[in-house]
Amino acid sequence: MKNPSIPLLAAALLAGATLLPSQKGHAQMNTQTNTGQPAASAIVQEPPYVGMWVTEDGHIRHELLANNRYVEARGSREKAYQGRYKVTGTYIEYWDDTGFTADGTFVDKNTLHHGGMIFPRR
Template sequence: MEGPIRMTVTRAASAQTPQSHPYVGMWVTEDGHVRHNLLPNGRYDEARGSRESAYRGRYRVTGDHIDYWDDTGFTADGTFIDGVLHHGGMVLYRRE
């Protein structure tokens, strides 16, 4: 009888390599109520008011266009214009 079979599980390369896209980071409405954190792994975390992580999901940036796929199933999109994110009637600014 042969020895036990050993399996090695590895993560996909895309999960290990952070994005270096210039839009990765925190985007905030002028009043600070809505905050989009575009994470380097292609996920986002959106806070609204005192509600942290109100929405979470994945995103993809193509040129100056961003598509969102929320974990609950809805989709949304936006456009970066002159360093400002326009999304769902909101205007979000880059927070350093």
């Protein structure tokens, strides 16, 4: 009597498949290195300047979003201006959705200078 699994085994080997013993449960991706630290592929980093930047008096607030968009609030107007931005090194360029442009400089990881104002990170 022929073993019906032999043709399947031969076909799998010819196709380049790797046959492993069956395991119970689901396979899981290893997200840690042998040092116990997260593997590089498991680390998702935000761009360094994403977050909220606010003038000392709290009147103007720039929220830099991870998708390279920003929302600027002024006083009680939560969405006074919106647009896109691009950071090159420590230089930031803004393009408002209405066509207005502006720029600024990050003097360190927690301070933005823009339009003659200082925006600490919040």
